[in-house]
Amino acid sequence: MSTTVRAAIIGSTGYGGVELIRLLAGHPQVDIASVVSSSSAGAPIAEGFPHLNEIRTELLDDVDPALLKSKADVVFVATPAGVAAKITPSLLAEGLKVIDLSGDHRLKDRAEYETWYKKEPAGQDYLDQAVFGLCEIYGDAVRGADFVSNPGCYPTATLLGLVPAVKAGFIDPASIIVDAKSGVSGAGRGVSLGNHYAEINENFKAYKLNKHQHIPEIEQVLSDAAGRKVVTTFSTHLVPMTRGIMSTMYATVTGNRTYDDFVSLYRNYYEGRHFVRIRRDGAYPATKEVAGSNYCDIGFAVDERTGRVTIVSVIDNLVKGAAGQAIQNLNLMMGWDETLGLRFVPVYP
Numbered sequence: 001m002s003t004t005v006r007a008a009i010i011g012s013t014g015y016g017g018v019e020l021i022r023l024l025a026g027h028p029q030v031d032i033a034s035v036v037s038s039s040s041a042g043a044p045i046a047e048g049f050p051h052l053n054e055i056r057t058e059l060l061d062d063v064d065p066a067l068l069k070s071k072a073d074v075v076f077v078a079t080p081a082g083v084a085a086k087i088t089p090s091l092l093a094e095g096l097k098v099i100d101l102s103g104d105h106r107l108k109d110r111a112e113y114e115t116w117y118k119k120e121p122a123g124q125d126y127l128d129q130a131v132f133g134l135c136e137i138y139g140d141a142v143r144g145a146d147f148v149s150n151p152g153c154y155p156t157a158t159l160l161g162l163v164p165a166v167k168a169g170f171i172d173p174a175s176i177i178v179d180a181k182s183g184v185s186g187a188g189r190g191v192s193l194g195n196h197y198a199e200i201n202e203n204f205k206a207y208k209l210n211k212h213q214h215i216p217e218i219e220q221v222l223s224d225a226a227g228r229k230v231v232t233t234f235s236t237h238l239v240p241m242t243r244g245i246m247s248t249m250y251a252t253v254t255g256n257r258t259y260d261d262f263v264s265l266y267r268n269y270y271e272g273r274h275f276v277r278i279r280r281d282g283a284y285p286a287t288k289e290v291a292g293s294n295y296c297d298i299g300f301a302v303d304e305r306t307g308r309v310t311i312v313s314v315i316d317n318l319v320k321g322a323a324g325q326a327i328q329n330l331n332l333m334m335g336w337d338e339t340l341g342l343r344f345v346p347v348y349p
């Protein structure tokens with residue numbers, strides 16, 4: 001039996017929210033019932049986003065859980081850190097399903113959130129209730145859930161690239177180093193000195209070394225996969241492009257695993273999962289090969305000389321890293337095919 005779900009988007013005027021509008025507009029079983037803005041309620045959404053002219057005519061709603069309950073079944077919360085922790089209890093109390101795209105419900109330890117995000121954490125009940133929606137790893141827990149915490153963009157690329165090898169004991173978890181790069185849309189639509197054109201164009205810079213808020217999220221999942229506490233070096237860089245993340249990961253190989261062993265391990269692990277594509281024959285992926293799509297593409301290089309493997313994982317930060325994975329989570333929550341409304345081919349060139 002087919003059902004249609006009515007969706008509301010809080011933070012609909014941000015990059016993640018606008019991407020949700022683009023993707024949900026093509027979803028066969030979702031109606032966009034409310035687009036919400038804390039600063040522009042009453043204005044037509046297309047006013048600030050001319051690319052939606054003649055396509056979306058909705059007026060922006062205020063952030064009002066009771067109003068949202070009257071219009072919607074599920075709420076995507078695509079707001080800056082600290083906001084979802086405050087709004088989510090009233091949304092859940094109204095009986096709405098919630099998918100939080102921010103970092104507010106990913107870390108299960110409140111003290112960790114306080115340390116890395118420097119904000120007031122969500123209540124422990126809500127952290128316990130939120131299912132961490134890294135679909136290809138925790139999809140079984142997402143099925144039928146009412147409240148999902150969507151993973152971060154960097155953790156999505158990084159963890160999909162590392163978890164199979166860590167779980168299978170193919171690499172030493174203590175040896176992992178992650179070198180990650182993001183396009184500028186990863187920083188959101190707000191302008192700051194660090195992300196305006198003259199600072200970014202023809203420039204390439206490292207930032208938040210050893211301080212990035214995604215470090216504990218990555219370690220939380222790697223520890224779960226390894227069955228023991230894992231700490232890792234995770235370095236982030238800003239690249240002068242609009243979309244895309246590449247995580248290049250280095251680790252010491254255990255035993256005599258070959259390149260072919262890695263390819264078959266990952267192909268088996270992700271068998272039947274449409275959105276993870278494993279490169280073969282020595283090829284590794286580029287960000288353009290996933291742009292605009294919900295794919296995560298992964299490739300390997302095993303160096304017998306050093307005993308290390310290099311794993312390259314790419315995603316579009318706004319799709320698999322945010323809106324696309326959030327919709328994949330909705331599909332799982334509803335018991336639908338996880339690819340519903342998401343089977344588009346990357347934009348190329």
Ligand SMILES: NC(=O)C1=CN([C@@H]2O[C@H](COP(=O)(O)OP(=O)(O)OC[C@H]3O[C@@H](n4cnc5c(N)ncnc54)[C@H](OP(=O)(O)O)[C@@H]3O)[C@@H](O)[C@H]2O)C=CC1
Pocket residue numbers: 010011012013014015016017036037038039040063078079080081083101102103151152153185186187188189190317318321322
């Ligand atoms: N950009 C990316 O690639 C990714 C982002 N994320 C996370 O998703 C979330 C959204 O990111 P992104 O879209 O890039 O961010 P943006 O800064 O582009 O947009 C966030 C939106 O949130 C709304 N907002 C701000 N404060 C409040 C508030 N107090 N109450 C309600 N709404 C508020 C604003 O819209 P308005 O003023 O209209 O209310 C704003 O447009 C963030 O937590 C981000 O870290 C996660 C993965 C990837």
Ligand SMILES: CC(=O)N[C@@H](CCC(=O)OP(=O)(O)O)C(=O)O
Pocket residue numbers: 081101102103151152153182183184185186187188213214236238
């Ligand atoms: C390029 C860039 O600045 N990216 C952001 C990603 C922020 C993000 O998505 O934060 P949460 O997942 O914690 O919500 C950053 O590195 O902080």
